[in-house]
């Protein structure tokens with residue numbers, strides 16, 4: 164499998180008033196062309212920071228990448244000069260965000276914001292053609308009366324419509340990779356399903372790869388080919404969706420899967436949760452970061468942090484993984 | 491939108507009535523009105539070197555009851571205050587602001603003479619404030635925490651901390667008195683009428699430089715920081731991130747996306763600023779001997795020249811009310827979300 168995106172040993176963090184805090188501690192994952200990779204993990208584990216690192220969009224000047232590489236189409240995005248990045252962003256890699264309410268500029272018309280995305284990469288295109296492209300895109304993402312919408316401002320659209328506009332904007336240049344950072348979290352369930360359908364359809368049409376970030380394992384099961392599970396700035400397990408859901412090997416993954424409410428469970432039964440809390444970023448324990456909450460933890464977990472190793476078609480970072488059979 | 495502005499314009503009427511009614515009532519209540527002034531003058535004329543005796547009894551002697559009644563009728567003090575307010579208002583409707591009790595000239599003529607001066611200083615200050623504060627605020631936001639940012643903050647706050655009249659006196663003593671680079675005061679030179687147009691312009695600027703500096707010294711801080719903070723907020727906003735994610739260079743995203751949103755609070759302040767600036771500052775006008783609204787208003791108040799006080803109030807409250815509507819129009823131009831209550835949304 165020739166990887167389209169190959170993140171290796173990525174370390175990133177922020178300068179704060181109390182000093183530098185590391186958020187990503189050597190994150191690695193890869194994505195083939197046309198594939199959909201899900202990125203899951205608890206809130207604060209560094210999913211957004213990973214995605215923003217790929218786009219070189221970490222909040223400035225606090226955020227920085229300190230080590231690792233991000234291979235994309237024979238370039239290393241970590242060392243890519245700023246000027247060359249303008250050609251990657253929006254053209255080869257696009258991104259949609261969690262909050263469709265704030266991601267569009269309130270004072271510009273929706274149409275102009277899409278046309279702008281086209282013109283940035285094809286400056287010689289006539290305005291009429293750029294406008295037609297924007298119109299087509301709005302049509303493709305299923306916005307009714309698109310020529311009317313083109314003239315409207317973001318506040319005149321619902322959240323679902325705005326997210327469709329964001330998708331239209333992200334896809335106008337037919338990127339090879341779409342990064343979607345919780346694109347449906349802010350939307351209600353029916354709209355959520357529509358947006359997921361739309362993404363799937365767009366992917367079928369254009370053959371782009373998708374990096375899909377979510378907390379929602381249900382969405383992963385529905386949309387993704389493979390999953391990367393993150394915990395406290397590290398990748399703990401990486402496998403195909405089928406492998407991961409049938410036989411989770413990392414104790415954290417197992418805990419995550421157990422905490423999904425199930426229809427066939429006894430009613431009114433409390434949900435299973437993972438005991439304990441994520442250690443604070445400024446005070447990460449040595450060794451495995453999950454060990455204080457882990458049922459399998461032993462003495463050696465404290466000594467050495469586990470490497471991400473390939474094992475039977477998947478990758479896992481654990482000294483004492485769960486046996487292959489689901490208990 | 492249009493109907494909103496029509497409603498706003500109609501609202502000017504009750505607000506205007508409220509303001510003038512209040513001040514009119516106050517002029518009736520405070521002691522020392524024009525009648526007392528006339529009595530004092532009569533008293534002084536009669537007993538030049540009189541001992542300090544009970545004012546009222548002597549004044550009563552100085553002016554006969556008939557004369558007093560005549561004076562009261564002249565100033566409208568013979569009727570209850572609300573009646574004279576209605577009479578005054580009726581005259582204002584006919585653009586008649588009455589006679590100044592101090593100059594015995596029509597109030598409108600007195601005000602009219604000050605207009606060009608006040609408008610010149612008002613508009614120039616306004617333009618210079620925006621011309622300096624907006625670019626400065628942008629530059630400071632883009633170089634947040636740099637040497638440039640901190641140095642300009644220090645200068646701007648220094649100007650803010652010094653009262654305008656202190657700056658005025660300092661400038662006058664140093665640049666006009668000691669070094670004689672600038673004139674000591676006034677709006678134009680005595681031979682203004684004989685100068686060519688170009689020289690007239692130069693003459694005005696020559697006279698205006700020091701007062702303008704005094705006016706502006708304190709006015710930069712608020713506006714500059716408003717622009718800077720509001721731009722910084724917008725720079726870290728989601729839609730600027732979206733613009734960069736589309737492939738837009740950061741600098742362009744600043745000007746195309748962040749700037750317009752950060753000018754919304756600036757547009758909001760426009761109306762108040764214009765009325766405050768045109769009303770002027772009597773201290774600075776006094777120091778530089780400029781005959782603007784500020785000085786006129788202050789002197790009229792001290793001299794209890796109520797027709798002039800009310801006249802200035804009419805002009806400045808109208809300016810204020812119209813300025814606020816102008817602000818709203820500016821905001822509506824910059825921000826499409828502002829719909830002013832029409833068909834919801």
Ligand SMILES: Nc1ncnc2c1ncn2[C@@H]1O[C@H](COP(=O)(O)OP(=O)(O)OP(=O)(O)O)[C@@H](O)[C@H]1O
Nearest residue numbers: 177186205206207208209210211212213222225444
């Ligand atoms: N600008 C910043 N300055 C300092 N710390 C930050 C900043 N942005 C994020 N962090 C820290 O980085 C960590 C990871 O944040 P990130 O946004 O990647 O989490 P996430 O996995 O996307 O969570 P969520 O699911 O809630 O979106 C968090 O602990 C957060 O406190």
Ligand SMILES: [Mg+2]
Nearest residue numbers: 210211212344
């Ligand atoms: Mg996130």
